[in-house]
Amino acid sequence: MPDDPSFPNHSIQLAGQLLLADPALRCTTFRRSVILLAEHDLEKGAFGLILNHPTGKTVGEFLPDEFFTPLHQLAVHHGGPVEPNQLTFSSFWWSPKRGLRWALRISAEDAAAHSQRPGRIVRAFIGYSGWSAGQLETELRSASWIAAKPKPTLIRHSHDRSLWTSLLRSISPLHTILAEAPDDPSLN
Numbered sequence: 155m156p157d158d159p160s161f162p163n164h165s166i167q168l169a170g171q172l173l174l175a176d177p178a179l180r181c182t183t184f185r186r187s188v189i190l191l192a193e194h195d196l197e198k199g200a201f202g203l204i205l206n207h208p209t210g211k212t213v214g215e216f217l218p219d220e221f222f223t224p225l226h227q228l229a230v231h232h233g234g235p236v237e238p239n240q241l242t243f244s245s246f247w248w249s250p251k252r253g254l255r256w257a258l259r260i261s262a263e264d265a266a267a268h269s270q271r272p273g274r275i276v277r278a279f280i281g282y283s284g285w286s287a288g289q290l291e292t293e294l295r296s297a298s299w300i301a302a303k304p305k306p307t308l309i310r311h312s313h314d315r316s317l318w319t320s321l322l323r324s325i326s327p328l329h330t331i332l333a334e335a336p337d338d339p340s341l342n
Contacts, residue, residue: 166194166196166291166294167194168191168194168200168290168301169191169192169193169194169195170191170192170253170254170304171191171301171302171303171304172188172189172190172191172205172301172302172303172304172308172321173187173188173189173191173202173299173300173301173302174187174188174299174300174301174302174318174321174322175187175188175298175299175300175318176297176298176299176300177322177332177333177335178297179298179299183232183234183235184204184283186206186315186318186319187204187206187207187318188204188205188206188317188318188321189202189203189204189205189234189283190202190203190205190246190254190256190304192256192258194290195287196287196288196291197287198287199284199285199286199287199288199289199290200284200285200289200290201282201283201284201285202234202282202283202284203231203233203234203244203258203277203279203282203283204231204232204233204234204279204283205231205277205313205317206231206313206314206315206316206317206318207231207232207315208229208230208231208232208313208314209229209230209231209232209280211229211230212226212227212228212229212230213225213226213227213228213230213241213278214226214227215230216230216241216278217241217262221262222262224262224266224269225243225262225265225266225269225276225278228243228265228269228276228277228278229277229278230278230279230280231277231278231279231280231313232279232280232281233279233280233281233282233283234281234282234283234284235281235283236281236282236283236284237281237282238280238281239280239281240280240281240282241278241279241280242258242259242260242278242279242282243259243260243261243262243264243265243276243277243278243279244256244257244258244259244260244265244276244277244278244279245257245260245264245265245268245269245274245275245276245277246274246275246276246277246308246309247271247273247274247275247309248273248306248308248309253303253304254304254308254309265278273309275309275313277313300322300325300329302321302324302325305324308321318333319333319334
């Protein structure tokens with residue numbers, strides 16, 4: 155099967171796809187996360203940003219300088235565990251011909267300019283998600299992640315904890331059941 159990541163030497167290409175944490179993944183950092191996988195290379199590893207873990211803080215709380223005033227109200231998201239002290243800006247939009255597009259690690263000036271363009275969302279992220287060569291493939295073989303192609307509704311959807319449930323439900327009836335299952339079924 156050419157697209158089956160369970161084959162150990164299979165080269166899969168996931169750049170541009172979303173990774174949804176499997177419901178059984180209990181790691182606090184990635185629990186119920188939706189990651190945009192921006193880069194993926196079997197030999198170099200992978201890079202992405204968690205889209206649905208807002209910190210409850212704004213850019214103004216981190217960067218009160220007047221230079222950042224146009225971005226002060228921008229929500230800050232937890233992008234992942236790598237470089238947790240680094241704040242970066244990214245922009246996302248949907249292209250009818252090319253699908254989900256993005257500009258990552260852009261300057262504050264570019265972020266402010268992107269925020270003025272219709273159909274674009276701009277986010278600030280603390281940290282990012284990264285995998286060394288072969289690490290993501292191992293996690294996929296152990297069923298830690300569910301790969302999904304982004305849809306145009308991703309741009310309009312709230313990028314909070316509800317995003318994971320909504321995207322998981324859209325995959326199949328089985329995934330709907332998984333999305334609606336309680337965190338700890340033994341407590342029912």
